[in-house]
Amino acid sequence: MLRWLGPHKGVVHLALASITNACFDLWAKSRGVPLWRLLLDLEPNELVALLDLSYLDELLDENAAMELLREEAPAGSIKEEVLVLSQEARW
Numbered sequence: 475m476l477r478w479l480g481p482h483k484g485v486v487h488l489a490l491a492s493i494t495n496a497c498f499d500l501w502a503k504s505r506g507v508p509l510w511r512l513l514l515d516l517e518p519n520e521l522v523a524l525l526d527l528s529y530l531d532e533l534l535d536e537n538a539a540m541e542l543l544r545e546e547a548p549a550g551s552i553k554e555e556v557l558v559l560s561q562e563a564r565w
């Protein structure tokens with residue numbers, strides 16, 4: 475059945491995505507913070523190191539990705555406020 479779906483699509487990607495999500499959730503839980511807070515607190519080079527840019531390397535390399543993150547850093551505080559408010563509204 476997996477051969478019919480192929481190694482580069484379908485079930486394999488879904489399985490890997492669920493494992494990746496579980497790892498990030500466990501990492502955030504071990505730090506006692508929500509996942510969004512964990513990702514916001516990472517430095518641009520740490521965040522880029524977590525990404526697989528192999529499918530985008532012709533358009534976006536690691537240096538360009540870090541530059542984009544640095545450019546967007548000032549807007550991060552506004553986005554953080556929105557996330558904090560939305561989390562407080564849930565409780």
